[in-house]
Amino acid sequence: MSEILPLVDDRCVVLDTCFGTGEAFLRQCQSSTRPLHYLAFLARPVTADELAGQSPALRSAWPDHVAGFHRLLLDEGRISLTLMIGDLANCLSQCVAQVDAFLVDPLAAGTVARRLARLAAPQASLHLSAASPVAALEQAGFLFSSPLQACYQPRRPVGKAVATGRRHAIVLGAGLAGAAICERLAARGWRLTLLERHADVAQEASGNLAGIVMPVLSQDDNLASRLSRAAYLFAVRRWSALAQPLFDGERCGVLQLARDAEHAAAQQRIALRWQYPARYARWLDSAEAGALLNCETPQGGWLFAQGGWAHPAGVCRALLAACGEQLTVRYQQAVTRLQRVGDDWQLLDADGVVLAQAPTVIFANGNGATGFAQLAGLPLQAVRGQVTHVSAPASSAPALVVCREGYLTPPVQGVRCAGATYDQDDALALRWSSQHDNLQRVQAMLPGLWPDTSGFALAGRVGFRCVAPDRLPLVGALPVTTASSRAERLRDVPRWPGLHGLLGYASRGLIWAPLAAELLAAQLEGEPLPLESDLADALDPARFRLKALRQSSG
Numbered sequence: 001m002s003e004i005l006p007l008v009d010d011r012c013v014v015l016d017t018c019f020g021t022g023e024a025f026l027r028q029c030q031s032s033t034r035p036l037h038y039l040a041f042l043a044r045p046v047t048a049d050e051l052a053g054q055s056p057a058l059r060s061a062w063p064d065h066v067a068g069f070h071r072l073l074l075d076e077g078r079i080s081l082t083l084m085i086g087d088l089a090n091c092l093s094q095c096v097a098q099v100d101a102f103l104v105d106p107l108a109a110g111t112v113a114r115r116l117a118r119l120a121a122p123q124a125s126l127h128l129s130a131a132s133p134v135a136a137l138e139q140a141g142f143l144f145s146s147p148l149q150a151c152y153q154p155r156r157p158v159g160k161a162v163a164t165g166r167r168h169a170i171v172l173g174a175g176l177a178g179a180a181i182c183e184r185l186a187a188r189g190w191r192l193t194l195l196e197r198h199a200d201v202a203q204e205a206s207g208n209l210a211g212i213v214m215p216v217l218s219q220d221d222n223l224a225s226r227l228s229r230a231a232y233l234f235a236v237r238r239w240s241a242l243a244q245p246l247f248d249g250e251r252c253g254v255l256q257l258a259r260d261a262e263h264a265a266a267q268q269r270i271a272l273r274w275q276y277p278a279r280y281a282r283w284l285d286s287a288e289a290g291a292l293l294n295c296e297t298p299q300g301g302w303l304f305a306q307g308g309w310a311h312p313a314g315v316c317r318a319l320l321a322a323c324g325e326q327l328t329v330r331y332q333q334a335v336t337r338l339q340r341v342g343d344d345w346q347l348l349d350a351d352g353v354v355l356a357q358a359p360t361v362i363f364a365n366g367n368g369a370t371g372f373a374q375l376a377g378l379p380l381q382a383v384r385g386q387v388t389h390v391s392a393p394a395s396s397a398p399a400l401v402v403c404r405e406g407y408l409t410p411p412v413q414g415v416r417c418a419g420a421t422y423d424q425d426d427a428l429a430l431r432w433s434s435q436h437d438n439l440q441r442v443q444a445m446l447p448g449l450w451p452d453t454s455g456f457a458l459a460g461r462v463g464f465r466c467v468a469p470d471r472l473p474l475v476g477a478l479p480v481t482t483a484s485s486r487a488e489r490l491r492d493v494p495r496w497p498g499l500h501g502l503l504g505y506a507s508r509g510l511i512w513a514p515l516a517a518e519l520l521a522a523q524l525e526g527e528p529l530p531l532e533s534d535l536a537d538a539l540d541p542a543r544f545r546l547k548a549l550r551q552s553s554g
Contacts (some may be wrong), residue, residue: 011035013097013528015119017088017112017127018105021046026053037528039099041084041091059349061237064277068230069094071518072208073531077187081528084340088112093117096536097528101125104467106132113140115442120152127165168358169524170347173336173365176312176509177421177502179319179515181362186323188525194320195333197346197368200250201320202313204461205366208387208420211510212309214254214307214400217281219334223538230531231508231515233280236306238514239315242322252410253400254307255289257445258299267302279305293398295446301404309401309409310510311527330355338372345498359523363478366466366504374496377481378474379544380504382464384426388418389459398446415459417452418442420507430458473540475502475506476515476523479542487524487549493542500524501541 006191011034016024019040028036045065051058061072063083069091070083084091088108092115106128110114116126117140126137131147139335171178174196182192198204218225225527230433239249258264264286271283284292285300290301309431320327334357335347346357363369367382392411402408404468409417421434437459468474478501480494486492499519505512518530518540529536537543 010306010510011037011527012101013037013039013099013121014033014101014103015041015095015097015116015408016103017041017108018043018363019046021050021052024551025054025081025105026055029075035080036492037080037082037097039082039084039095039097041088043088043105061239063233063237064280066142066229066233066276066280068226069531070157071234071515072232077335080528081529083526089134091532092116092211092310094532094534095528096533097504098526099124101127101348103127103129107132108316109134110136111337112305113137113142115207116153116260117154120153120154122152124152125154126150132171138424142437152225153352157261160448161401165343165359166539167191169193169360169362170345170356171362171364172196172347172357173368174201174206174316174320174329174331175364175420176202176211176316176513177366177505178364179316181320181520182327182514183322184517184521186326187522190326190519191392192323192327193347193358194358195335196329196331197365199331200313201316204511205465205505206316207346207460207463208312208417209389209415210307210309210409210417211312212254212403212409213510214401214403214409215281215511217270219266219273221274223535224274224472226532227538228511230535231511232304232307234515234518234530235511235513239310239510242315242318243436245263247311247318248412249308249310249314250410251306251308254304255284255301255398255400255402256304257297257301257402257404259290259404260299262324264299267300291401292400295397295449297446307401307535309412311412312510325501336371338374338385340497343498346470360498360500361519362500362502366385366503366505367464369466369501369503374480374499375478375501377542378478378501378503378541379469381467381469382426383467383506384423384462385420385440385465386430386462387417387460388435388438389415390418390439392416398439402445404445405437406445408446410444419460426464428462430460432458435460451492455475465506466504468545469505471506473502473504473506473512473516474499474541475519475539476536476541481545484552486547487546490537490546492540493545493549495542503541526554 046061048059050352055312057074063070067086072081098121100121113136113231126142128148143153144150216228223394282303284303286297289297289301338345344357344359345361369375418438421437477495478499483494522529
């Protein structure tokens with residue numbers, strides 16, 4: 001395999017449609033010292049025990065066989081392995097990459113030749129694992145020098161996509177979104193300046209004692225479910241890689257109970273249709289759920305065995321610590337506006353003092369982002385949420401996260417967290433009515449657990465989620481919302497040069513932050529994207545602007 005890889009460039013992208021148990025992948029990992037992006041199609045389920053070689057890191061990170069793209073980061077991030085599970089033609093259509101070398105199964109080569117050509121970098125090499133008819137590949141632009149090897153010769157000159165400009169970014173906000181993108185860009189050699197208006201990390205939406213890590217399922221495996229699955233599985237791997245006890249958290253499992261008999265029946269249909277691996281999602285009937293909780297439950301529920309909870313502030317600190325000398329953190333920096341100076345952006349305070357300057361600015365400051373003129377048109381809403389803290393001994397049951405309309409955590413720093421409300425006001429103080437709502441939801445979910453809550457003290461926390469209309473994050477280059485233009489596709493929407501967003505994580509920052517950061521870092525570096533193109537488009541900050549432009553021109 002090594003003979004078909006380019007001898008120059010600072011990184012290499014390989015696409016392998018005959019991954020098998022990973023023999024070729026492991027050979028390349030051992031022979032190359034350059035950053036390697038390896039895109040591998042899995043034609044059949046492969047377990048960790050079947051993998052070639054004895055790589056503990058690969059075996060530990062190996063995912064269950066569920067549809068979608070799965071990015072694994074190995075060798076301290078030098079090697080990026082993206083597994084593609086599904087129909088080959090669809091996976092190639094959804095892949096965003098510029099490939100230097102192809103390893104192709106000859107049985108499928110003819111049917112996907114044009115899709116391979118779409119992904120090929122100029123002079124990309126192609127290697128067939130066995131001789132086969134090559135007419136379709138030749139018509140797509142692959143010139144064969146032998147029965148098994150070819151080179152891509154595009155009919156029109158095409159330059160290879162490379163990252164340009166200085167690799168220095170200013171990040172606004174030291175919550176989960178900001179800390180995660182700092183870690184991902186620092187791992188790629190970027191210099192980061194992190195500005196936070198508070199005196200410490202995670203003082204706003206990321207400031208709760210515990211955040212929940214779990215996916216969302218649906219009968220039709222819709223776009224939100226696919227995004228949730230990709231983000232959840234990537235988050236589980238990333239938080240494990242950070243290695244506790246760098247932060248408080250526990251992969252204790254999450255049990256999501258059905259609301260009623262009708263809802264339980266719908267969930268059972270999902271279980272029957274998709275047959276998820278038990279480690280990812282397992283349906284429990286009411287008796288099994290009750291046995292797990294050591295109390296009766298009216299309905300069954302989903303057990304997400306890899307899920308759990310984590311302390312967001314601790315996660316932020318661990319992420320920032322991983323950045324090393326690539327990162328400068330400055331607290332109590334109140335940025336009020338930004339201005340363009342040449343190819344840079346200057347960030348200024350209320351007195352007009354320049355706090356920082358760089359060609360790239362990443363807004364990871366939640367609801368604070370729309371206070372800037374360039375972002376004022378983004379349709380983001382602040383939604384109040386109150387979490388209730390209830391004193392609990394460390395040994396008390398249940399020992400896992402339980403959720404339905406609300407949630408209840410295991411003991412965290414001596415308390416259980418119950419929440420969280422969705423309130424349509426901006427009150428900062430704790431209030432009894434919100435506490436009552438939280439505890440009522442817990443009592444309905446786990447009857448008899450707390451038969452009398454009248455003596456509970458008013459304790460907890462109020463935060464404000466940053467929420468988009470479709471409840472999905474905004475990840476990527478920010479649109480010019482004041483520009484009037486025609487746009488049929490996302491790429492037609494004008495963008496602010498150098499301005500990017502990681503916004504709208506709502507209640508799911510621990511889930512969204514790792515994958516969103518990896519996606520934005522890949523976009524900035526011109527790397528293969530870690531998820532399918534339609535999912536990346538669903539997170540594009542310009543999606544709302546595109547809809548508005550279409551409506552105005554329609």
